[in-house]
Amino acid sequence: MDMDGARGLSSAEVEKSRQKHGANELTQGERQSFLRQFLASFGDPIIKILLAALAINVILLFREANWFESVGIALAIFLATFVSTLSEYGSESAFLKLQEEAAAARCRVRRSGLVTEIPIGELVVGDIVLLQAGEGIPADGRLVSGWLSVDQSALNGESAEQRKTPGGAEKDFLSPSGLFRGAIVCAGDGVMCVTSVGDSTFYGSMAREMQESTRESPLKVRLEKLAGVLSKIGLAAGLFVAGADLFNSFFLSCDMDPALIAMQFQNPGAVIGHVLHAATLAITVVVVAVPEGLPMMITVVLSSNMKRMLRDHVLVRKLVGIETSGSLNILFTDKTGTLTRGKLKVSGFVCGNGQRFENLAQMKRHRALWEQFALCCYYNNAAALSGKRALGGNATDRALLEAVAPVPAQIEGRLKTVGVPFDSTRKFSSVRLGGAGAVSLVKGAPEKLLPACVSYLDEQGARHTLASKAALEAEWRGMTNKAMRVLALAVADHPVNGESDLRGLTLIGLVGIRDELRREAPAAIREAQQAGIQIVMITGDNRETAAAIAADAGLLDRTDSLIVTSAELQRMSDDELTRRLPSLRVVARALPTDKSRLVRVAQQCGLVAGMTGDGINDAPALKKADVGFAMGSGTEVAKEAGDIVVMDDNFASITRAVLYGRTIFKSIRKFVIFQLTMNLCAVGVSIVGPFLQIDTPVTVVQMLWINIIMDTLAGLAFAGEPPLPEYMKEKPKKRDEPVLNPYMLHQILWMGIYTIALCLAFLKLPVFQDLYRQSAGPIYLQTGFFTLFILCGVCNSFNTRTYRLNLMANLQRNTLFTAIMGAVVLIQVGLVYWGGTLFRTAPLTMGELALVALLSLTVVPVDLIRKAALRAKGMRGSI
Known part of the structure; x- marks a missing residue:
């Protein structure tokens, strides 16, 4: 053939x-069904703990009749896994x-x-x-x-x-x-x-x-560690409680009398009863210690921030991508359309005498020169105008045509004859305008046209001899160094139908065209760099153009900033690339395979890597990256492969996504502090209570209300925490950084122990028993304790939401928090007076209610003491 x-x-x-x-x-590889993905989501580390807790609760359901705990855990598991599966289903939709x-x-x-x-x-x-x-x-x-x-x-x-x-x-x-x-x-x-x-x-x-599998998100890695820590804490607490209860049953209850102790062990029924009681108490403690609201809260906080992010032109496709963006260490970003506008534009003009015009508005003041410029751009052009928008032709033609739109009326209607179309070998094009004042318009590479120019037009349109071209060549090099594509525009009285006709030209000027940086890009890059994120620009431009754009954008922030081409990158081994990665800032003449390799090497270095992209070629790297930012104007394939779609193609929107990601992780940590503090208090009272003859200080129905506060309402309250600019001045969290850090543990232990002591003192000290009419029955003291526990949690939520001494800082930006906590207080007061036998409450006098409120408020100054002490040691709180 x-x-x-x-x-x-x-x-x-x-x-x-x-x-x-x-x-x-x-x-196409085998795709998981929705059911299989739903079942796979039960492999989440926190969910595993909850499943174990649910199984234990079901086993003990008939013995304890603790149905609300079982239902609550089951509901938390189902909602968290179902919403997560909905979010992740269709991960292969890019393919x-x-x-x-x-x-x-x-x-x-x-x-x-x-x-x-x-x-x-x-x-x-x-x-x-x-x-x-x-x-x-x-x-x-x-x-x-x-x-x-x-x-x-x-x-x-x-x-x-x-x-x-x-x-x-x-x-x-x-x-x-x-x-x-x-x-x-x-x-x-x-x-x-x-x-x-x-x-x-x-x-x-x-x-x-x-279709290749991607690695686990930083949040999942951190939750696995948290699950391990919580399971160990819960197991240790359960064993301690079981041991303490057995010691109390076998020894303290017998006043340490050896004879009585011996009798205890001689009665198998009594021994089995004590062991079952200790086991039940231990299991209860383990279940209470598990933060069953955490998976639900994470889903709530991620979902609730999706709408807020959309207002900032960030569309979240995969929930986990929000939090991951806050952990970014390195971001590989395209140049075109992300750092730049993605569209060529006339950015400068130089006359034959060296006079520079930084923008076309300046040039329009010189009517004669402007008309010659517009004449050449309008007629020597393969594009066509539709209103003010150019269609057809190449990107350069469209930029020149839009630069002169709307076209002056006096230059329209000329008879045009095509002379020479543009050719990459010929490097110029020409047209001939007939009629009165016939003229040829020539456009092409400066190295091709300048040698043929013998004269030039000044600002007034007057023709002068072009004696020296050295100054023009210097201007030409200067424009090239600013990443401009430079064209020469000229006129001739004779027809120009071939290279042999390139003689006796009159230079109109040199025009610079480039894809302009977005106005907000340099500031957004500085913000990302201050946040500890390394930015690497990947572009198909040559090294010189890429370096010029990178310098304008502020990417070359170090003296050792590395600029490499794709060919140089391919010659590097992975070990060498790993060593040089920290100084890498620009990859020029990049190929699509370079992006996937860079992501892989960065991840092998333990970095959380992000990638931007808009083309089909970007889809593999977008999927492989820890978080892929697809551009809103990009291909559908790229959007499907990405985790987040940047609707306005703007790098500044990516920094907003990073800020939201950091805010979300902080919200998760705040919720963990709040819930574990309340859990510690509940566990502490359960452990110590039996030794002080305190039995069931909280009923099943009361615990249901407490769980609603700890799980659902608190999750919604902390989900609304505002993104603060100060978060962008922190270094990124490590991929495997524990959810619980020393500052959080300090706060949980400090406030948990204080709240335990306050609750036990309220229940046992005679002064409180007298004040709450113990002689009339325990109902008033129990009501006071129930209210104290709830109000302590409310006050502690204010301590938790900020490390500042001023608890009201930025509170006005989270109105949902104030509304929820206010509603909890009002409902609790309502339960005191109208809860009745269902909630085991009795109406308190205003004095009794006020005393409970004052006691609960003491958690605020107690935590302020902790904060002040840490500040005195130079340890500013950080979550």
Whole structure:
């Protein structure tokens, strides 16, 4: 078969090729069903503890009739696992999106001498595919005839279109004839010979990467450690309680009399009874010690922040991605569209006499020069205006056309004759305008046009001899160093139909075009760097352009900042890259495979790695990263692969996501402090109470109300904590950093022990028994204790939400917290007066209620003493 594809493959050749190389379809791995993912979510470390607690409770259900605890734990387990599964289900949807797009596409092929249209899944190696503007490239191959201008940005992130001509091999995206599945034809007509299909294409290799499993999130790693700590604490407490109860039953109850003790052991029924009582008490303590509200709270705090983040243009697809973003150590970010606007724009102009115009508004004041500039941009252009928006052409043409829109009325309506279209070899284009004042307009590379210029136009449009070009060349280099693409614009009186006509030109000026940095990008990068996050820019630009953009953005923050190209990166071993990673700031001429490798090496270094992306090529790296930030204007595949979608493509929105992530982790820690303090108090009273002849200070129904406060309401209250800018001045938390840090343990133990002592003193000291009418029955003292326990928790929640001495700091920004705690107080007061036998309460006098309130308020100054003592030692609180 001749290589221009005169006949194409025959039916027999198609079948033979399909058997040898396969079809143009992507292989899909087995996908978990919703049920399987739901069952897998029970492997969460905290959920395992809750399941064990639930099993114990069910076993003891008939003995203790403690049904509310069993129902509460079961409900917490179900809701936490179900919501989590809903969030994570569809994690393979990025791959499915690829398949959907592939199934919907068709292409034109030549087979047995006939042109036919087939689904791209039926393509085989050796097929001849006909391509024209607007069509997608259906497989990997090489151009065998014609020419194409191809947009490969979805594959390599490079916004500049690539011109493809026959000849050579399809080694990489920069090869002159290589065509790759997923790219779009922008202009031209051509014929492609297919060389790779299905999984063998570059597109297919990305699909395989997207099906690889990813590592556990930092939050799950931390929760596993917390589960281990809590299980050990609960087991130790249970054993201690069992031992203490047995000692009390066998020894203290017998006043340590050896004869009585011996009698105890001689009665098997009594021994078994004491052992069962101790075991029941120990199991109760273990169950109470488990923070069953934690999984639910984490789901609540993550979900409730999704809406707030959406207002800041951050759409969360996977709940765990929110918290993970707060732990980022390193962020690999695209340049185009994230740090820059993603659109070329005229950024400067230099006249032939060296006069610079930093913006076009300055230039418009010089009418004659502006008209010549607008004339050249408008007519010597392959794009067309639709209102103020340019359509068609390449990105450079569109930038020039939009720079002069709306076009001055006096230059419209001229008769245009095409002279020479732009060609990458010729490096210039020209048009001829007829009628009165006929003139040729020339646009091209400065190195091509400047030697042909003999004169120039000044600011007033007057023509002068161009004696020296040294100053212009210096301006040209200066614009290039600022990452500008520089073009020369010129006019000629004679037709310019070829290179031989490049003589006697009059220079209009040098125009600089570049993808401008977003105005807010440098400040956002500084904020991220202050937060201890290393930013690495990945771009398809050359080293010089990439370095200029990075310098403007503030990325080169150190004298040893490292800039490497993809080729240099590939020559580095993983060990060398690991050593040099801390100083890496820019990767130029990057390939898609570089992104996945960088993420892998960063993760091997123990770093939490983030990746931004918008193209199909970015999907594997987005999925592999600990948190993937897909751009809102990007491909659907990238969005499906990412954890978070940045709706406005803005780097500043990524820093907002980091702030929210840090706020959420702090909210989780605040909840842990609050709940474990209340749990410690409940366990402490359960342990010490029997030795002081205090039995069942809290009823089953009262405990239900306490659990509602500890689990649901407190979770909602702390979920509304505001994101504070000060969080962005802290270093990132380590991936395996424990949820419980020394500061938190100090607060839990300090306040837990104090609250235990306060509750026991209230129940046993005669002064309180007299004040609460013990002679009239225990109901009033029990009501006072119930209220004291609740109000101590409310007051302690204010201690917990801030490390500051001022407990009201930023409280106005979490109105939900105030509303919930206020509602708890009102409901508790209502239960005192109207709870009756259901809640085992009796109406207290105003004096008795006031005394309980004052006693509960003492937890505030007691905790302030702790905070002040730590500050005196130079230990400012940190959660």
